[in-house]
């Protein structure tokens with residue numbers, strides 16, 4: 001096939017069949033250098049002829065406008081290159097916890113991940129949730145300690161800190177050669193050969209640095225011991241002081257990395273391309289082949305083509321692209337998947353696309369126009385297909401904003417635009433609240449929602465204003481009132497309107513809602529008018545004297561009278577409303593607020609801070625304990641008023657290096673403390689209803 005060059009910096013690879021492929025996600029904490037590493041990988045493999053930088057906004061990763069604006073990845077970027085006759089599909093994933101869903105979805109489709117991190121002791125904890133995800137799903141991963149041009153802690157200290165947050169043993173695959181804080185070369189721990197880096201060129205073989213002999217030997221012995229834990233033959237050799245052959249070490253590294261039993265560690269400086277070639281070599285030699293990954297992940301009952309959607313994009317022109325991993329068989333141009341004809345197959349290089357005619361199992365490509373298909377869906381031309389592939393759990397939303405189109409006429413466009421937004425980003429959610437009628441956008445944090453709002457504005461021409469969502473307060477009554485009278489009598493022209501009722505109004509236990517009964521005897525209120533009475537009561541309760549829906553109240557129609565000509569269901573409805581208007585204010589109305597049951601997850605060292613945060617937000621601690629499935633992490637259970645939830649995730653993250661998280665569900669309604677209730681009611685009469693009494697726009 002002929003070379004089609006469409007990429008500005010050097011072009012796509014020749015679209016010819018390679019001897020194999022590797023699909024690799026680049027993951028790691030925020031700003032650790034993932035996009036820079038991708039740029040370097042593409043550069044050293046010749047896919048681009050000039051490197052862009054994150055600062056200049058011209059990298060292949062971070063190509064979306066929303067990423068460029070913020071100098072951070074906000075979605076997965078795919079790029080393809082080749083090295084050693086293998087096709088490499090790299091997925092550059094966002095590091096911010098607010099975009100973790102993107103990363104988790106992408107990880108489900110790769111053969112291995114490169115975890116990029118920085119040599120900063122205090123920041124390694126930010127790796128813990130990612131390591132846990134990788135280990136829970138047994139995804140083979142390599143650590144690349146980046147920014148070794150400013151490493152102010154010793155290599156062994158970095159390794160030690162990293163080991164503390166990984167449940168799998170970390171093995172140094174290289175021993176870095178440093179000059180002060182600057183990486184200058186490395187010793188390959190398999191061959192024990194030393195190399196020196198050179199700007200813009202491959203590393204040179206150099207004599208073994210004698211001063212590192214002892215440290216390197218210790219680190220190598222640790223690596224071999226870790227490998228020997230899963231290989232009896234290697235263990236015997238070590239016990240008998242036999243130097244294991246290099247092939248055996250490499251075989252073990254491949255097998256144990258592939259099964260996520262060990263995590264090899266590399267060091268580098270992505271900005272200078274240092275450490276990037278050895279990383280590629282390791283991926284070629286040691287990362288699992290796509291067929292091996294398919295054997296581990298795919299459960300299937302037929303041989304038809306099978307693919308899975310890892311990410312959905314809507315291009316600025318409005319076209320839909322589904323990034324898919326082909327697990328089995330081949331996809332061809334125009335193939336029908338799950339009943340939908342694909343528009344075309346494309347290899348991606350950031351935002352650039354190159355059309356291809358067919359794609360074989362083990363590859364990752366974008367498929368256009370798969371309308372109705374969502375991220376995570378398993379695709380096949382076989383309608384009866386029974387296949388299973390793991391799918392990352394959907395993250396629960398933890399942060400909300402109420403949104404309103406800047407232009408009133410845009411309200412009708414909003415729902416279809418949000419539907420597309422949610423297809424692109426499954427960790428968003430939205431609802432139109434039943435009580436407050438606000439449209440609420442839910443997501444993972446402030447930046448996450450701002451990115452969603454940017455997309456609404458840019459892609460769908462829907463600028464929005466936002467404000468803090470109102471708290472859906474309710475009200476109830478504290479004491480019963482009996483025989484409240486309501487009489488509706490109206491004479492206008494023809495025949496008049498007459499309804500007359502006596503109601504008992506009583507509080508119900510919390511959570512009982514509403515019930516209506518009648519104890520009418522002797523037909524003083526004829527049967528056919530009683531539904532009107534209930535309707536009038538319900539209508540009144542939708543908006544009580546404090547301005548909120550009234551709950552946990554029982555109303556009994558006990559007595560009344562009627563007029564043969566003038567009575568009607570409508571008139572009795574009005575009479576009931578009048579009785580309620582009189583009676584409810586006498587029954588000590590009181591404000592109720594929704595209380596959430598939350599479960600906070602935090603590293604144990606931050607548990608006391610998280611407890612303080614909860615208490616400071618009127619939370620009621622129910623208990624806390626260490627997690628059985630996650631050493632060094634605690635779960636805290638508490639009740640938290642919904643009025644205090646708005647910034648809870650923001651504050652929790654700022655107290656816990658960004659790794660604290662929480663799960664929540666509505667639990668019950670509870671009386672608002674008197675002082676606070678006054679503030680809420682005051683701000684409600686001013687047109688706002690949130691717990692802090694400040695309904696300001698954000």
Ligand SMILES: Nc1nc2c(ncn2[C@@H]2O[C@H](COP(=O)(O)OP(=O)(O)OP(=O)(O)O)[C@@H](O)[C@H]2O)c(=O)[nH]1
Nearest residue numbers: 030031032033034035036072073095147269270271
């Ligand atoms: N000193 C130094 N800086 C680096 C290196 N690699 C990346 N950086 C800088 O680190 C910053 C973040 O780099 P990115 O590549 O955007 O990091 P990222 O991990 O992709 O960021 P997110 O995807 O937003 O989490 C940028 O300013 C880079 O220039 C490196 O090897 N050395």
